[in-house]
Amino acid sequence: MTTTDRAGIPTLPMPDLSPTFPGPFPTSPHADHIEQHLAQWLHRFPLIGPPNARRTLCNIVAHGVARTFPTADPDGLVLCADLFLWLAAFDDTHGEATAAGSPARLVRRIQGCIHLLSDGEPPGDADPFDEALQVLLVRLRTRATTAQYLRVTGSLRDVFFGILWEAHHLAEPEHVRMQSYLAIRPHTVFARTLIAMAEVVLRYELPEEARNSQAVRLPESAVCDLAGVLNDLGSYARESAKDVPNSLNLISLITREQNLEVPAAWAAASLLGEERAATARHGLDELAAGDSTPLAQHARALESIACSYVWHIAHARYRKV
């Protein structure tokens, strides 16, 4: 697979995932229904202004979530899609470049969300993000077990921290070490949130002992890393084509840390993606081959989460110049 050739950036090869996550990827029969629902959801909670951006985001989230959990029931899919859309819209609106201009303002914006996550009463001056989050948390609490709810809301706090972390480093990426970047990326690419949501959407529960085992943690980490690498490759290509500075991105970090030109850094990132995909593949096969039903369910969920990230970077959102 290669990135689409276009003016200004060379065509660089995407990781070869044909041995590990070959596709075509199963998708839910409810994808179109989710997309229509998301459009209505954004009508109720206007999280995004421009109609074009709204349509693109509804489309990628609906069809992405349909590939993330292809066997899920409509209610579970819609809950997951609404949450994912909320996160993407929040990041687009309040994170990234906007946030870097005023981290203190971002901190104040996030405070209302943290207040809701910690069971605080909704503020008097709630905006659509607060209102939508509040509704999402009520729906999540209704569908999830207590531990599942706490795991998802813990993960959401980590996403907010990740967005804050990014805001502080966009302007000074020279302070970012690779180890830290790789540690934060599973949160900012929302992969950890999807993993926490898997049990809620697909209605299974991992035994605690298994959850904390290396047999589960290793493929989870590998899937998260793969998601981050793929998203960074897609974002780097898109942002470079728009001449947007790409300071906080795996490719840029590798060019800086290893003193490489872009094509070599791209190749290194691509190779990292292939390696993490291989680790994930191996771990998922092991989990699926065991005789534990929830572990096999978890392996299938992690697999389709990986597939949705492989799928998403070919979407128009990442081809837009």
Next chain:
Amino acid sequence: MTTTDRAGIPTLPMPDLSPTFPGPFPTSPHADHIEQHLAQWLHRFPLIGPPNARRTLCNIVAHGVARTFPTADPDGLVLCADLFLWLAAFDDTHGEATAAGSPARLVRRIQGCIHLLSDGEPPGDADPFDEALQVLLVRLRTRATTAQYLRVTGSLRDVFFGILWEAHHLAEPEHVRMQSYLAIRPHTVFARTLIAMAEVVLRYELPEEARNSQAVRLPESAVCDLAGVLNDLGSYARESAKDVPNSLNLISLITREQNLEVPAAWAAASLLGEERAATARHGLDELAAGDSTPLAQHARALESIACSYVWHIAHARYRKV
């Protein structure tokens, strides 16, 4: 009760809590044992340098936790004391003025902690704070149920967010609205963490329905607010005596928002403390009078948490000039 008279600041009256939390407050017979343990714990994990600060902190934490959970077993007390000491030392070392100088550095410092809270592998360059937190989380996981563990680790994330929030506003308190300040304070004064720890330390479990009821939430909020007000009164008196700017403190916020002199703002804060104490008292009596054993246990835990905050501001740590 009045603050100790000393040069430079007038003697201002503390809230009158004799009708609501009159004292004397029960304390655990294990207080001295905890204090000795904490000294050893700081020897193993040198979180604080100056011997004087170390001794004072061990003393207030040991005797504070002994009043927070006077009936708890030694293991539960020691776990809670270690965690509370860790939080206080982290805030003293990395939060407040140090953090305001470089919020980005604080974000990087917190990242390692968030990584551990979200089950990440310990970093290669772990410092004593990382190492101690890692050990604490293992011990917490051993003693707590899954939901309890997730509730405490969720609360710890909120404390980190609160420390970050403070760091961004110490230099520009004019952006802080009272509502936001009151919403964040239960986290930064660690009261929410103590409430989450209560079930772990005292080994009871609130039914989920009760936890989300107003009958539980209202006295919890009132106890948290009382803790914040008391801590702010104590801190304001201490910091003013040392001529340290006190920009992010309830007294300062009231002087700014209501255009009052310090004595009038102090009186308003003090009155707020009395009001929140009365609300807490009423709610706790209602909970205790019901026929639910875990609710009565929770009421007793909230009561002794409130008492520990009433007790702590008379400690030498708050008298030090």
